[in-house]
Amino acid sequence: MAQTLEQALADFSPGLPFAVAFSGGADSTALLVACARRWPGQVRAVHIHHGLQAAADGFEAYCRAVCAQWGIPLALRRVQAGHAPGQSPEDAARKARYQALAEAVKNEWPEVRDVALAQHADDQVETLLIALSRGAGLPGLASMPAHWQRLGLNWHRPCLAVPGTALRQWLQSQGQSWVEDPSNTLETFTRNRIRARVLPALAEALPAFRETFARSAEHAAQAQEVLNEVAAQDLAHVGVPPRIQALQQLSRARQVLVLRHWLRLHHATTPSTAQLHELLDQVAACTTRGHQLQLKVGRGFVTRDGGCLSYLAS
Structure with missing residues (x-):
């Protein structure tokens, strides 16, 4: 069942204080502001400036303004994510972003151990559909985990059951602005084509697709856990x-x-x-x-x- 942002945060129990990855877009703005309201004084923000597009300076200025408005400590990092041969620019940027997020959190706030990311239900569906299009196995079909550990930190996606439209509606109800990433409308990217063309068709044909797809991803993740245990036992044997x-x-x-x-x-x-x-x-x-x-x-x-x-x- 789809959740509201308030319901998602009611189920979210991060260690305090914690950090939010803040791009300035609607999703991360909703997560940051809602967390700042729920846990006053316990939220930190990290903004990664990728330098990949001219609008990036505007994203940074917006993030500074929002954090000043809410009294949220903000760490800024700039990365230049070059990609290796055979590696997609998106994958290179994602890896560089995680590395920069972890470095910022550890250096700025050594007491912080938890980081929240703003991916939501639509992002999860897009990830699953991309995995299916590539003929992925269970690890790919499991899509994005809600919780995991990496680079010495605990990472969380508390909004995976919240539709993207619900996050924007919440921002509008609060009178809170956000910035639009111009690259989100470029259909040269597979994820953007799915968002623009496939999700509306799924919503018409299968209104509950976000919930049912999420269950399938969860089942795949559970099955993969069992297979990982079998693989570990077999590796001990061989x-x-x-x-x-x-x-x-x-x-x-x-x-x-x-x-x-x-x-x-x-x-x-x-x-x-x-x-x-x-x-x-x-x-x-x-x-x-x-x-x-x-x-x-x-x-x-x-x-x-x-x-x-x-x-x-x-």
């Missing part, structure tokens, strides 16, 4: 680095799980589906000591080292 004979005793599906887990946990890399299937074929073919293996996987190469697999980063 060893680190994985022993080839022990891998061969597992079903192909469990080999996929344990190899993904090994590569992600110990080498911070994610193989493609095609790379994993080729790796499984190579593992199955390792029936003699002389069989060599060197296969591009993720950002490096999986090789054979005696009776075990080894990973060499590029």
Whole structure:
């Protein structure tokens, strides 16, 4: 069931004081102002200036004004997020933003351990649809978690059950302005096309799609938790680095799980589906000591080292 902003914050229990990532857009403005009202004097704001568009200076000025109006301490950080070959500019900017948010919180307010982000129900649906369009597995279909730990901080998305329109309506009812990001209307971005074209069609055909899609994402997240436990148990059995004979005793599906887990946990890399299937074929073919293996996987190469697999980063 869709929530109001007030209902979402009633269910939100951050450690105090806490920080809010504040872009100046409608979503983060609603979250920041509502939190400042609910927890007076306990809220901090962090604004990240990406320098990606001419309007960025205006966003910063607006954030300064809102924080001055509400007496909210504000930390400003500027990032230039260049992207690596094969990496999308959006992904590079997102990683740089998280790093800058964490650095700002730790340096400005060492007592703060919790950070709130303003993604809402529509963002969650968009994330799920993008994952489906890419043929994602359970980790992608689980979409955005409501709570997680990263970079030594606790991160929260308290508004994942609140529609974006509800946040804007709340701001209007409070007489609070916000700034519009000009890039939000550019349909060259997949997320913007979904927002402009797909969500209105879904609302007409499936009025409860936000709630039902969110349940599906939650089910996927729960199933992935079970698979992570199985993968951890299998990795303990096959060893680190994985022993080839022990891998061969597992079903192909469990080999996929344990190899993904090994590569992600110990080498911070994610193989493609095609790379994993080729790796499984190579593992199955390792029936003699002389069989060599060197296969591009993720950002490096999986090789054979005696009776075990080894990973060499590029």
